[in-house]
Amino acid sequence: MKTDMTRRSFLKKTSLVIAATAVGESTEFANLSHARQENSPHFKPHAFVEIAPDATITIWVGQTNLGQGTHTGLAMVITDELDGAWDKVEVKMALAAEPFKDPLWHAQVTGGSSSFRNRWDLIRSAGAAARQMLCEAAASTWKISPALCTTKESRVLNPNGESLGYGELVSLAAKLPVPEKPSLKKGEQYTIIGTSRPRFDIPDKVQGKAVYGMDFSLPNMCVAMIARAPRYGATLESYDADAAGKINGVIKVMPLGNRIAVCAENTYAALQGREALRTQWSVGSHPELNTAWIEAQLTKNLDVPGVEAKNSGDAARAISEADQGLSQTYQLPYLSHAQVEPLNCTAHVERGRCRIWIPTQGQTHTQKTAVHLTGLPEEKVEVMTLPAGGGFGLRGEQDEVIDAVLLSKALHRPVKVVCSREDEFIHGCFRPANHSRVEAGLNKQGQIIGWKHKVSAPSVMSRLMPHAVKNGLDPDAVNGLVDMVYTLDNHAVEYVMAKLPVPVGWWRSVGYSTNTFVVESFMDELAQAAGKDPVAFRLEHMEKAGRAAGVLTLLANKTGWGQPVPQGRARGVAVAHCFESFAAHMAEVSVDKQGKVTVHKVVCALDCGTAIFPDAIRIQAEAGVIMALSTAFHEKMHFDQGGVATSNYSDYPLLSMSEVPEIEVHIAHNYLKAGGVGEPVFPSVAPAVANAIFSATGVRLRELPFRREQLVKS
Amino acid sequence: MFSLTVNGEKREIEAAADTPLLWVLRDTLGITSVKYTCGVGECGMCTVLMNGTAQRSCVITLEESAGSSITTIEGLPDEHPIKQAWIEHQVPQCGYCQPGIMLQAVDFLTRVPNPTETQINQAMDDVICRCGSHARMKVALKDAVNTLNQKQGG
Numbered sequence: 018m019k020t021d022m023t024r025r026s027f028l029k030k031t032s033l034v035i036a037a038t039a040v041g042e043s044t045e046f047a048n049l050s051h052a053r054q055e056n057s058p059h060f061k062p063h064a065f066v067e068i069a070p071d072a073t074i075t076i077w078v079g080q081t082n083l084g085q086g087t088h089t090g091l092a093m094v095i096t097d098e099l100d101g102a103w104d105k106v107e108v109k110m111a112l113a114a115e116p117f118k119d120p121l122w123h124a125q126v127t128g129g130s131s132s133f134r135n136r137w138d139l140i141r142s143a144g145a146a147a148r149q150m151l152c153e154a155a156a157s158t159w160k161i162s163p164a165l166c167t168t169k170e171s172r173v174l175n176p177n178g179e180s181l182g183y184g185e186l187v188s189l190a191a192k193l194p195v196p197e198k199p200s201l202k203k204g205e206q207y208t209i210i211g212t213s214r215p216r217f218d219i220p221d222k223v224q225g226k227a228v229y230g231m232d233f234s235l236p237n238m239c240v241a242m243i244a245r246a247p248r249y250g251a252t253l254e255s256y257d258a259d260a261a262g263k264i265n266g267v268i269k270v271m272p273l274g275n276r277i278a279v280c281a282e283n284t285y286a287a288l289q290g291r292e293a294l295r296t297q298w299s300v301g302s303h304p305e306l307n308t309a310w311i312e313a314q315l316t317k318n319l320d321v322p323g324v325e326a327k328n329s330g331d332a333a334r335a336i337s338e339a340d341q342g343l344s345q346t347y348q349l350p351y352l353s354h355a356q357v358e359p360l361n362c363t364a365h366v367e368r369g370r371c372r373i374w375i376p377t378q379g380q381t382h383t384q385k386t387a388v389h390l391t392g393l394p395e396e397k398v399e400v401m402t403l404p405a406g407g408g409f410g411l412r413g414e415q416d417e418v419i420d421a422v423l424l425s426k427a428l429h430r431p432v433k434v435v436c437s438r439e440d441e442f443i444h445g446c447f448r449p450a451n452h453s454r455v456e457a458g459l460n461k462q463g464q465i466i467g468w469k470h471k472v473s474a475p476s477v478m479s480r481l482m483p484h485a486v487k488n489g490l491d492p493d494a495v496n497g498l499v500d501m502v503y504t505l506d507n508h509a510v511e512y513v514m515a516k517l518p519v520p521v522g523w524w525r526s527v528g529y530s531t532n533t534f535v536v537e538s539f540m541d542e543l544a545q546a547a548g549k550d551p552v553a554f555r556l557e558h559m560e561k562a563g564r565a566a567g568v569l570t571l572l573a574n575k576t577g578w579g580q581p582v583p584q585g586r587a588r589g590v591a592v593a594h595c596f597e598s599f600a601a602h603m604a605e606v607s608v609d610k611q612g613k614v615t616v617h618k619v620v621c622a623l624d625c626g627t628a629i630f631p632d633a634i635r636i637q638a639e640a641g642v643i644m645a646l647s648t649a650f651h652e653k654m655h656f657d658q659g660g661v662a663t664s665n666y667s668d669y670p671l672l673s674m675s676e677v678p679e680i681e682v683h684i685a686h687n688y689l690k691a692g693g694v695g696e697p698v699f700p701s702v703a704p705a706v707a708n709a710i711f712s713a714t715g716v717r718l719r720e721l722p723f724r725r726e727q728l729v730k731s
Numbered sequence: 732m733f734s735l736t737v738n739g740e741k742r743e744i745e746a747a748a749d750t751p752l753l754w755v756l757r758d759t760l761g762i763t764s765v766k767y768t769c770g771v772g773e774c775g776m777c778t779v780l781m782n783g784t785a786q787r788s789c790v791i792t793l794e795e796s797a798g799s800s801i802t803t804i805e806g807l808p809d810e811h812p813i814k815q816a817w818i819e820h821q822v823p824q825c826g827y828c829q830p831g832i833m834l835q836a837v838d839f840l841t842r843v844p845n846p847t848e849t850q851i852n853q854a855m856d857d858v859i860c861r862c863g864s865h866a867r868m869k870v871a872l873k874d875a876v877n878t879l880n881q882k883q884g885g
Contacts, residue, residue, distance in 0.1 A: 084824030084862055215821065222826030223817045225764025225804035229827060232763035265747070284767065285754035357768050357776060357827045357861050406766070406827030407861045438769045632821060636867065640824060643863030666773040666859060675852035677865040 046235065046374065047401045048109045050077065060187035062150055062195045064116030065095060065143040072171055072184030074099070074106045079117020081127035081378050081412070082110065082218055082404045085695050086633030089216045090133065091140060093630055097209035098144025098202060100168035101183070108217045113380035113400035125380035128410060128523060130596040130693025133629060137691050138201075145199035147190075154189035155181045204627060204688025213632035218404065230361045230376035230403045231435060238363065238431040239268055241280045241424050242287040243416075244294055245444055248660035249518035250302025253277070261290040270294070271427065278424055284435055301659040303518050308656045312348065315452040315515055318473035319346065323511030324488055326495040330507030335467025339458025343546050347455070347535045347719045351654040352448035354524060355669060358406020359441060360414065364421035365431035366391055371398045371422065376405030379413035386415045390422045410523030413481075414446060442663045446522030447654055449475045449494065450515070451531035455539045463547030465558055467507040470498050472532065475515045477522055489514055496528025497700065501536050502565040502594045503558040519656070525644065526696035529595040534721060537591035537704035542717065551590055551708065552578050564599045564624050565592055568685060572601040572622035575683045586617060589708025591701035596693030598625040599685075602642070602705040605678075608713045612728030616646060616678040616706060624685035625692040631684060634694050638682040641698030647672035649703040650722055733797040737762070738806030748794035752786075753777045755793050756803065764804045764830045768859075775858040778831035779803050785838035804830035812878035813837055816871040824862035832858045836872055840879060 051069065052061035061067040067075040076092040088108045096106050111117060118125045121135045133140070148168055155173035156163040158181065167174045171183040204210075221227045246252070258270040261279050266286025271278045279290035336342055363374040364387070371391045377383050380400050387398045405412055417434045424432040436444075456469040476491035485492060490512055498510045524530065544554035552573050559566045569592045572578070582588055585607045592601040605618040621638045628634055651670045655662040663669050707718045716728055733744045737760060744755055753770075756762045756779070765788055766776035772790035779788045780802035788796075807814060813833050816822075823829045832855070839846070839854040846854065851872060860868070 084826055215818070218826070219818055219821055219823055222823040222829060223804075223814050223833070224809060225830045227826060228763065229766075231767060232757075234761075283754070283758035285750060285758055288770075355861055357774065357825070357859065358766070359768065405825060407825045409861075438774075636821065636824065636864075639866045640863035643865055644861070647863075665769050665771055667771075671859055671861065672863075672865075673852075674855040674858070674865050674869070675849075677869070680866050 046372070047112055047399065049112070050075070058188055060147070060191045062147050062190070063143060064111065064114065065140065066099065066147045068147070068183050068187050070184050070187050072102070072105050072182055074101045074171070074183070076106060076108045077111040078108055079111050079113065079125050079380065080132045081376070081402050081408065083127065083378070083408045084218070085637060086216050086630055087127070087132045088218060089214060090630040090633060092217070093209045093214060094133070094140045095144035097207050098141045099148045100170070102171035103209060103214065105171060110402050113384055113402065118381060124382065126382070126413065127378045127408070128413065130598075130696040133691040134597045134693050141201050142199055145201050146196050149196045149199045150190045150193045151183055151186050153193050154186040157189065210627060210629050211631065213630065216633065227404050229358050229406050230363070230374065231358050231406065233363050233374050233403055233433065235363065235365060235431040238433055239280045239282060239428065240284045240287045241278045241420065241432055241434045242291045242437070243273070243420055243434065244277045244279070244291050244296045245440070246275060246298050246301065247443055248298065248301035248658065249306065251298040251300065251659070254297040254299055256294045256296040258294070260293040260295065264290040264293050269428065271424065273420060273423060278420060280424060280428060280432065287435070288437070304659045306518065306656055306659045308662075311450065311517060311519070311656055312452075314517060315348070315450055315473050318513040318515055319452060319454045319471055321513050323471055323513040324490045325509070326490055326512050327499040327508060327510040330467075332467040332469045332507040332509035335507035336456055336458035336469060339466055340461045341459040341546055342456065343459070343542060344454065344456040345539060345542060345719060347453045347538060349451040349531045349534060349721045350652075351450045351519060351521070352524060352648060352652050353442055353445050353654055353663070353669060354407070354409040354411040355652075355666070355671065356407030356409055356411060359436040359438060360412070360417050361433060361435040362417035362421040363431060363433040364418070364425040366422060366425040369393070369397060372401070373399065373418065373421070374401045374403055375418065376403045376408070377412050378405070378408050378410070382413055382415060383418050386418045387422050390419065391426065409525045410527070411446065414522065416444070438665050442654075442665065442669065443661045445654070445661070446520040448524030448530065449477060449521040451535070453532070453535045455535060457539070457543055459543065459547050463549055463554075465503070465505055465543060468505050469509045471511045471513065472498065472535075473513040473515050474531070475517055475519065475521045477527070479514070480520065481522065493528045495532070497532035497536060497593065497595065500594070502592055503540070503555070504560055505558065526595060526699040529593060529696070529700045533591070533593045533700035534704045534707070537593070537701060538707050538717070538719065541589065541704070541708040541711065550579065555590075555592060565594050568592065568599040568622050568624045569601045571624070571683055571685055572603055572620060575622060575681070576603045576620050578603065587709050587713035589705045589710070589712055591704035591708060593697070593701040595700065596696050597690065598623065598692030598694065598697035600697045600701055602701045604702070604705040604709040606706060606709040606713055608710060608728055610730045612725040612730070614650070614710060614723065614725070614728065616676070618679045618681065619646075619702065619705070620681040620683070621698060622683045622685070623694070623698060624687070625694050625697065626687065626689035627691045628684045628686065629691055634684055635682045637694045638698040639680045641695070642680050642702050643672055643677055645699050645702030646676065646678070646706065648721060649706050650676065653722055733793050735796060735798070736800040738802060744793060746793055748792060750793045752779070752788040752791045752793060752796045752801070756788060756801070762803050762805070766827055766831060774828070775835060776828050776831045778834045780834050780838060783838065783841065785835045802834070804833060807833070807837065811837070812875040812882070813840070816875040816878065820867050820871040820874065822864050822867040822871050824864050828858065828860045829864075832860065832868065836875070840876060844876070844880065846876065
């Protein structure tokens with residue numbers, strides 16, 4: 018079904034992009050295709066591939082460059098199916114457009130580790146269709162059947178040993194219809210997929226040439242910083258516009274509802290101007306709010322009946338009849354994305370046209386925001402995606418888009434709205450905090466016969482996708498609980514929506530990032546109670562020949578699980594399944610008498626289906642370990658007096674170089690549908706470490722970040 | 732009027748004496764490889780070499796830097812062993828933090844040409860890379876050490 022769907026949308030979108038080639042004028046501030054020009058000699062059968070008469074292959078991408086290697090990976094898939102010469106390939110970021118929308122989600126978005134898994138058929142077909150057309154063009158020249166033609170390295174070959182280069186065939190191929198169902202390669206035929214290529218974006222990043230959103234500028238552009246309420250529900254009481262106006266370079270101070278924009282000739286003037294405003298705000302809606310208050314609310318929720326997310330069998334009865342029962346609570350804090358490039362957006366609203374330059378993860382959403390604010394039709398709102406200095410789910414937010422469009426409209430000039438790091442902590446949309454209670458029963462054989470799970474967490478989807486929240490159930494909040502890797506007959510999951518004023522948003526691996534810590538820690542507790550080996554106990558509760566069992570077995574084999582570990586060290590494991598991939602982690606730690614934990618080594622085993630770009634996968638897996646260790650040991654948002662108390666990185670330390678362990682990555686080899694990578698490599702890290710710490714000390718840490726004082730030996 | 736040498740070129744700057752060097756470089760001179768993030772010297776994105784020493788340009792003023800020689804990432808030759816190692820080992824992810832980190836690494840290796848693992852950790856402990864490129868950075872840095880030492884030896 019899915020195959021047909023993506024193929025259909027590929028063809029549907031193909032026609033749409035041809036229609037779109039007639040509009041738009043050339044500008045140096047966007048990458049525009051040569052094929053948009055009338056009588057262009059370029060071959061551009063659809064939105065994704067363009068071949069020039071000099072045989073240069075341009076791969077047009079709609080996915081955001083967040084440094085995850087997706088641009089190069091997309092080019093690898095398309096070029097492989099195209100049988101293109103890799104040294105003739107370049108990648109260009111396209112203006113936001115219909116063909117780049119996710120075929121399943123119907124929006125152009127880079128998130129949910131979806132760039133390949135939701136486009137697996139689409140992108141392969143994109144390359145294969147172009148290849149077939151080039152074959153047909155060559156065959157017509159030779160007056161033979163296209164079936165007799167083969168392709169290699171951007172050349173079509175015939176049985177007589179003659180060949181024609183793709184560049185020579187562009188004008189003929191361009192006249193042919195785009196095939197509906199081009200035939201796709203079998204995994205064994207890949208020549209580029211599964212190899213590692215230098216990423217296209219790295220040289221510019223190393224040489225300092227990459228222009229991120231923060232660095233983007235236009236002639237006559239002004240820079241704006243926004244003063245926003247520092248506490249939840251606070252309203253503007255007073256500000257000193259004159260003082261701000263006196264700062265050299267400040268152009269205008271402009272109230273925008275409950276916030277004030279300071280527009281200036283440059284960023285420094287905007288920063289100084291905003292400071293000079295001396296804005297006064299009311300106490301806000303929740304003066305009692307602080308970290309302890311929030312935690313108390315979330316804990317209280319665990320005693321409130323929740324909504325049913327899953328109820329198979331009779332978990333309560335099974336637990337009551339169990340030979341051995343176990344119940345525990347866990348808690349995880351709100352987290353910031355803490356990405357290094359502050360949020361920003363540049364907009365230029367003119368008569369009949371709006372252009373936006375933004376390092377966004379959500380192009381369609383950005384476009385819709387601007388359509389709404391300008392009243393322009395969608396095709397008059399051009400969104401150019403710039404490289405992003407990290408995102409992790411935050412860069413779909415629209416506040417900066419709204420302000421940039423409103424200000425550009427008002428000032429009749431391009432405006433870049435920028436945030437500071439402090440802005441981002443104070444106004445962040447955080448990873449939801451999570452308090453959970455789990456209860457399970459074991460039978461005489463030490464097998465789980467019932468599992469009851471209650472999670473209390475704020476709802477991301479209520480804000481971002483309210484239509485997906487039904488009867489108070491946020492499906493994101495129970496990710497990894499209703500679909501955990503273990504098959505249980507009696508399994509109940511309840512969700513209590515925590516209604517707190519702290520905004521929450523998408524954050525790497527979303528619900529899985531919190532719930533996996535709970536599930537995989539508790540599985541370890543159950544294994545301990547059952548007196549079983551943590552790997553064997555997990556395997557016992559999984560589908561026997563399934564991929565989760567496969568990846569856990571791969572991990573066990575690669576780490577020599579069960580064999581003696583170096584003196585003074587102990588190991589823990591955890592496993593997870595999300596975004597169509599399977600990952601397992603082994604952590605090896607030691608803990609000293611002062612409770613200092615050293616993570617010596619983390620091994621990741623990953624089954625992400627076809628491993629398109631192994632080196633990029635490895636880097637993502639290394640990065641997943643590092644970011645997850647950071648959350649395990651350090652990260653926690655603090656609140657006080659009705660708002661955020663965390664101000665800058667000194668209040669929100671991240672993992673440092675000396676804390677980074679040896680990291681080993683093992684990728685399963687298969688040619689299954691490509692799954693996600695960036696997110697699946699995250700969730701099982703922290704529980705693996707907690708389980709290793711338990712193994713080393715006998716102390717079970719049920720709270721993130723870990724509290725060292727719990728590990729001090731008295 | 733203040734005078735600075737930036738990547739070998741003498742520049743006359745007309746700005747307030749207390750303007751952070753970061754904004755002189757970004758706003759006045761348009762050198763945007765010097766990144767803005769924390770603004771308070773905590774993250775290291777804005778690091779430049781000032782007379783060869785790594786400095787966080789957001790916490791140093793124009794007046795304090797006047798007369799000095801500033802090197803940004805563009806001022807390092809394209810073939811510099813640090814840059815080459817960073818490309819060879821595919822270090823950057825988003826890459827936003829990397830110019831500052833590479834410059835800090837250059838300063839470090841100038842002072843400590845044969846660092847131990849512990850020295851590398853200590854020298855690079857105060858930089859922030861949210862993407863988690865640390866493992867690659869370490870490998871690349873060690874590789875650059877070898878290249879630099881071979882060059883000196885040969």
